[in-house]
Amino acid sequence: MIRKCVVAAVLSLTATLMYAQEAGVNCDLASVIVVDGQANEWPMEWIQDDDKKFSYNFCVDAGNLYARMKTSDEYVRRKIALFGLTLWMDPAGKKKKKLGLRFPSGVEGKERMEAIRNTMNREEQQKMSSAERAQFQKEMNKSLVADLEVIELEGLADDPITSTRSGITTGIKVAIGVADDGTYVYEAIIPFKSFRMSRASLDVLGVGFETGKFTSSSQPSSSSKKGPGQGRQMGTGGTGGANDMSRGQGYRGVQANPEMSSASSVWTSLKMK
Numbered sequence: 001m002i003r004k005c006v007v008a009a010v011l012s013l014t015a016t017l018m019y020a021q022e023a024g025v026n027c028d029l030a031s032v033i034v035v036d037g038q039a040n041e042w043p044m045e046w047i048q049d050d051d052k053k054f055s056y057n058f059c060v061d062a063g064n065l066y067a068r069m070k071t072s073d074e075y076v077r078r079k080i081a082l083f084g085l086t087l088w089m090d091p092a093g094k095k096k097k098k099l100g101l102r103f104p105s106g107v108e109g110k111e112r113m114e115a116i117r118n119t120m121n122r123e124e125q126q127k128m129s130s131a132e133r134a135q136f137q138k139e140m141n142k143s144l145v146a147d148l149e150v151i152e153l154e155g156l157a158d159d160p161i162t163s164t165r166s167g168i169t170t171g172i173k174v175a176i177g178v179a180d181d182g183t184y185v186y187e188a189i190i191p192f193k194s195f196r197m198s199r200a201s202l203d204v205l206g207v208g209f210e211t212g213k214f215t216s217s218s219q220p221s222s223s224s225k226k227g228p229g230q231g232r233q234m235g236t237g238g239t240g241g242a243n244d245m246s247r248g249q250g251y252r253g254v255q256a257n258p259e260m261s262s263a264s265s266v267w268t269s270l271k272m273k
Contacts, residue, residue, distance in 0.1 A: 027061060035175045039068045040112070040175055054209060058113065063193070063199070064189050065205070065218065070179075072181065079214075083110075084106030084109075086212075087102045087188060088154075088206075089101040091201075104150075145178060156196070174240070200272075204269050207268060210263050213262055
């Protein structure tokens with residue numbers, strides 16, 4: 001009987017810890033994590049979504065939401081780089097896209113992809129060996145998300161508020177990096193006050209990651225490019241797969257792939273009290 005009680009207690013504790021991790025109990029990480037797109041210092045195991053496209057963690061303290069995410073899925077990475085990634089928040093605890101931090105914005109990645117396509121020697125690309133093409137693809141995946149600056153805040157005004165990571169004045173910290181195996185790794189610290197929220201007023205917070213997707217308006221043009229100097233400002237200042245992209249097919253390959261025309265997302269709820 002004692003043994004059964006001990007086993008039951010252990011199982012109950014394990015379930016509680018797993019739920020707490022999912023639900024986002026108190027976790028003061030302000031002095032623990034460095035927002036640099038590496039995320040190795042987080043003191044918990046990754047949670048993986050059912051489709052195994054995203055691994056993530058969310059947790060909160062009195063003033064901040066902490067978030068990390070990683071993905072090695074080829075299409076998810078491509079959509080993040082070219083069309084952006086938004087961390088959504090729903091103060092009602094559901095899956096409504098009420099407030100959002102968009103980073104990468106997709107603007108810089110699309111411009112870099114077009115620059116690569118326009119300067120690429122197609123004949124030289126076709127002469128590449130499979131190993132050379134794989135290395136080129138790896139380097140391109142890194143270059144599309146390296147040293148990004150443009151961010152957008154959604155839900156605070158009629159139009160997204162555009163700023164830069166260096167110019168944001170609300171305490172938001174966000175970064176994306178690339179691991180040695182090509183995995184994209186995202187980290188963020190978001191003060192509740194930066195989105196006009198307070199933890200005391202929240203019972204449950206719905207949170208989720210959503211990639212952008214290819215649309216007819218996704219094609220970059222001189223009239224559609226948008227950067228941190230435009231719009232509302234904040235602060236100061238073939239198949240569409242890897243081979244087609246590395247051969248310089250750019251948006252022609254993306255447009256031909258149905259996978260790129262739908263967003264990828266993951267959602268969960270955080271108990272705040």
